[in-house]
Amino acid sequence: MNLVRAEVERLAARRFAQLMLVLLALAFVITAATTVVGSHRPSARELAMAHAEVTAAINSMEVEHERCLAVKAGQVPPDENAYLPRDCSELDPVLRERLPVVADYLNGVFVFAQQAEPLTIILIAFLLLFGFLVGASYIGADLNSGGVVNLLLWRPGRLAVLGAKLGTLLGVMVLLSVLATVVYLGTFWLIGQTAGLPGQLDGEFWQKLAAGYGRGVVLVLLGSALGFGIATLGRHTSAALGAFAAYAVVWELGARVVFEILDVTRIEQLMLSTYVGAWLAGRIELFDGSACSDGPGFAVCDGTYTITAGPALAVLLALTGAVTVAAFATFRRRDLI
DSSP states (O other): OHHHHHHHHHHHHOHHHHHHHHHHHHHHHHHHHHHHHTOOOOOHHHHHHHHHHHHHHHHHHHHHHHHHHHHHTTSSOOOTTSOOOSSGGGGOGGGOSOOOOGGGGOTTOEEHHHHHHHHHHHHHHHHHHHHHHHHHHHHHHHHHHTHHHHHHHHSOOHHHHHHHHHHHHHHHHHHHHHHHHHHHHHHHHHHHHHHEEOOOOOHHHHHHHHHHHHHHHHHHHHHHHHHHHHHHHHTSHHHHHHHHHHIIIIIIIIIHHHHHHTTOSOGGGGOHHHHHHHHHHSEEEEEOGGGGOSSTTGGGOOOEEEEEHHHHHHHHHHHHHHHHHHHHHHHHHSOOO
16 A cells, blocks of 8 residues: 555656646636637527427428328329438338437537537547556656666565556546546536536436446546556657557558558558547447449448447457556566666
8 A cells, every 4th residue: 555655646746747637627628618608598589499490390300201101102103302211210200319409409509418428528538648648657757767766676576566556547547537527527517507508418318428438438547558558668758659659640541541542441440540439439330432342232232330349349458458468578577777
């Protein structure tokens, strides 16, 4: 416990971590202030007009559904300019995942129920960047300055010291994520109550938001551990920054262009960003145009494919686990002086 307490104090005392915390808070303030300036409490007239537009939209859906049923039954001739699906249930308003709501027809009004999910993604992106940079700086600076050597003189045991550092980093990131979320989403909930609309905050909404947030926190912890591991391998904070920049430029940008020239199929499956997005969203649907090249089945070809959260998490865990294990193995036998 003394080692963990000492590491918490060392992490909190780091100027870079303090600077990043200030920048994180500043980003939150700017986002909230921008939202307040761009929103207003809707008037009774705006709400009435929005209600009328919702009713008209739903009635239009019902009319289209009835027209489709009539065409399929041969009661009405088909219209070449109107969309006619194979199954009229596609147009049935009752079977739609989401019907129009009043908030869809209000301009300049912040609706918490609609914006909470994208705001949570923004929060996760801030925390992911924070965790990666602070994690890399936390161990990289100690390795470069000789702080780890001094720590080992007080508490021998390389793996125990490195494990305490990593555990402290992850624990602090969990605590910071929870506190930041309470302040961040709490602020926007108040904005929705006072300068906008709260929206429909039912059990389904909170369950979906909590699931997405939980996946985001896992991603933040993986990113923090990845930055920590790369910096440990490179013995410097810049190793993590360089690795990130090299991957983004060489692989995500450069390799993507080369693969497109070579007509490689399903390029997105080779990109780490795809699995990050799939894990955050729960699943993503992608399209591979090369699967629908000229051929007898071209007219009915479906080049879409899906990546779900399970495989995405497996890829992220494998990458982070490999880097972390390599970092501990290298740290155990490396000369630190």
